[in-house]
Amino acid sequence: MSFPQVPVFDLRLEEDDVQAVLDVYRSGWLTMGPRTAEFERAFAEHLGAKHAVAVSSCTAALHLAYLAAGVGAGDEVIVPAMTFAATAAAVVYCGATPVFADVLGPHDLALDPEDVAAKITPRTKAVTVVHFAGYPAAVRELRALTDAHGLALIEDVAHAPCATVDGRALGTFGLAGAFSFFSNKVLACGEGGLLATDDDDVAALARSLRSQGMTSGTWSRHTGETETYDAVGMGFNYRLDEPRSALLLSRLAKLPRGVSRRRELTRAYRARLKDLPGVIVPYDDAAVEHSTCYVLPILLEDASRRNDVRTTLRDGGVQTSIFYPAVHEFTAYRERFGTPSLPQTEYVARAEITLPLHLDMDEAVIDRVVTALAEALR
Ligand SMILES: Cc1ncc(COP(=O)(O)O)c(C=O)c1O
Numbered sequence: 479m480s481f482p483q484v485p486v487f488d489l490r491l492e493e494d495d496v497q498a499v500l501d502v503y504r505s506g507w508l509t510m511g512p513r514t515a516e517f518e519r520a521f522a523e524h525l526g527a528k529h530a531v532a533v534s535s536c537t538a539a540l541h542l543a544y545l546a547a548g549v550g551a552g553d554e555v556i557v558p559a560m561t562f563a564a565t566a567a568a569v570v571y572c573g574a575t576p577v578f579a580d581v582l583g584p585h586d587l588a589l590d591p592e593d594v595a596a597k598i599t600p601r602t603k604a605v606t607v608v609h610f611a612g613y614p615a616a617v618r619e620l621r622a623l624t625d626a627h628g629l630a631l632i633e634d635v636a637h638a639p640c641a642t643v644d645g646r647a648l649g650t651f652g653l654a655g656a657f658s659f660f661s662n663k664v665l666a667c668g669e670g671g672l673l674a675t676d677d678d679d680v681a682a683l684a685r686s687l688r689s690q691g692m693t694s695g696t697w698s699r700h701t702g703e704t705e706t707y708d709a710v711g712m713g714f715n716y717r718l719d720e721p722r723s724a725l726l727l728s729r730l731a732k733l734p735r736g737v738s739r740r741r742e743l744t745r746a747y748r749a750r751l752k753d754l755p756g757v758i759v760p761y762d763d764a765a766v767e768h769s770t771c772y773v774l775p776i777l778l779e780d781a782s783r784r785n786d787v788r789t790t791l792r793d794g795g796v797q798t799s800i801f802y803p804a805v806h807e808f809t810a811y812r813e814r815f816g817t818p819s820l821p822q823t824e825y826v827a828r829a830e831i832t833l834p835l836h837l838d839m840d841e842a843v844i845d846r847v848v849t850a851l852a853e854a855l856r
Contacts (some may be wrong), residue, residue: 483795484843487662487834498728503520510689511697514723520674520730524640525647525701527655527674529681532723533688536636536658536671537714542566542687543654543673544604546680547630549574553603555632558589559659559666559806560823561608566805570814574603578806580820581610584777587826588615595623604630609638609648611801612664612770613761617643617651624652633655635674635770635778639665649674654684659726664740664770667722673851688716739837740771746841747774747833750848757778758829773801774835776851781829784854788831790854796847799832833843 501515516533522530523723533539549555549575557566566576579593587610594605605624607615617633624631631652638648639657649655654677673684689695691711694704744766751759759776761769778784788798803825805811806818809815833847 480803481496482792482797484543484797484834485836486797486799486832486834488838489661489666490838492732495725498724499721503707505720506699507697508675508720509696510717511700511720513720513727514718517723517730518729519692520727521672524733525650525655525674525732527647527650529674529678530682531673531675531681531688532718533671533673533684533716534641534718535669535716536634536660537564537568538688538714539654539671539673539684540564540606540632540634541571541714542684542768543632543689544568544572544574545655546675546677546683547604547632547653549603551848552601553598554601555603555806556594556597556605558606558608559804559820560587560610560645560802560826561634561805562636562802563805563808563811564636565606565608566811575601575815576805576811577602578815578818578820578823581826581850582821582823583831584826585760585762586613587611587760587775588613589620590822591616591619591623594620598627598629602627602629604632604653604733606632606634606747606776607652608634608636609641611775612638612641612772613716613765614641614643614768615646621651627699636660636663638796639663640733641770642645650676653677654680657703659722664737664772665726665729667729670718670722670726683711685846686711687713699700711730720729736837737770740835741766741769743841743844744769744771744774746844747835747848750844751776751851753854754852754855756783757851771835773799775801775830776824776832776833778831779829781825784829784831787851787854791821791847791850794850794854796850797834800827800830801832802830803827806835
């Protein structure tokens with residue numbers, strides 16, 4: 479196996495992060511317990527949200543958010559196709575149908591509120607917005623639209639654990655926000671997620687269903703707080719465990735510093751990419767200040783060149799990725815839900831290249847990537 483000289487993503491844990499995890503292993507209590515509760519309190523405070531419910535993944539958080547919104551068989555949920563499959567898959571777990579809406583275009587890869595409005599039917603139950611790469615989507619406009627139609631707004635905040643609109647954290651604008659702590663995310667622990675909400679009933683349902691609908695958990699029985707339990711709902715095992723909670727707690731304190739560095743690196747990229755012919759860099763400089771800058775997407779004006787450009791970059795030691803192949807074009811979705819026409823999404827899905835962006839790189843690496851890109855485009 480040969481590793482790229484410039485990987486698209488990298489993660490370096492600091493010594494105190496590792497120590498926090500070791501402490502948990504030495505404590506002898508590994509499943510959901512006091513550290514998870516502490517992480518939930520810290521994350522709720524970080525967001526300014528009333529409740530934070532830690533779960534095993536963002537996919538689990540989305541599933542619970544949809545269930546809390548009352549999504550069930552026969553319902554529709556409007557979602558972008560320019561996202562990771564989980565946004566739509568969790569709709570299908572509820573027996574409902576994902577209805578794909580288009581994104582705004584090459585300069586903003588988030589949901590187009592006009593296309594969402596056009597896709598609302600009597601069966602629509604919710605709309606899910608993805609804050610692509612951590613850049614705030616038109617969340618106020620979408621909230622006004624969902625309120626006007628009596629629908630739930632769900633935020634897929636997998637990319638944006640530390641981004642704001644008018645000083646308010648993304649993930650707090652809808653009925654619930656679903657965060658991801660997957661390895662390559664801005665706040666990572668390997669596998670993990672969280673549902674944030676200001677709604678007491680949504681939080682109670684998520685807490686119950688993440689652990690088999692049980693009235694008490696293992697930690698509460700271990701400490702003698704409760705003796706036994708009932709199962710009052712059909713739940714799942716969506717629990718987060720203590721080592722990962724400890725890692726997240728340790729890394730949460732460093733999140734603002736990490737995001738601020740990501741913004742610096744993104745500004746450095748933007749300055750070098752702005753005059754490169756044939757390349758579109760989505761968003762603008764002002765948007766960077768409100769984003770987590772999770773990834774650095776660029777679009778080729780001529781999408782037919784993408785494979786060649788990526789191969790040349792790879793051969794030069796620069797790894798790239800694609801965020802995202804369009805979900806409505808995946809086999810499993812085409813077979814079940816047909817192929818709606820989403821022209822902007824389809825262009826982005828064919829033209830996008832994700833360049834390396836992570837905290838283990840500096841401006842010299844960015845120079846190298848942009849020089850290699852310029853050569854590949856010539
Ligand atoms: C936009 C989006 N939604 C949902 C997910 C699913 O997250 P997880 O892997 O934590 O389930 C991801 C993860 O890649 C994502 O990027």
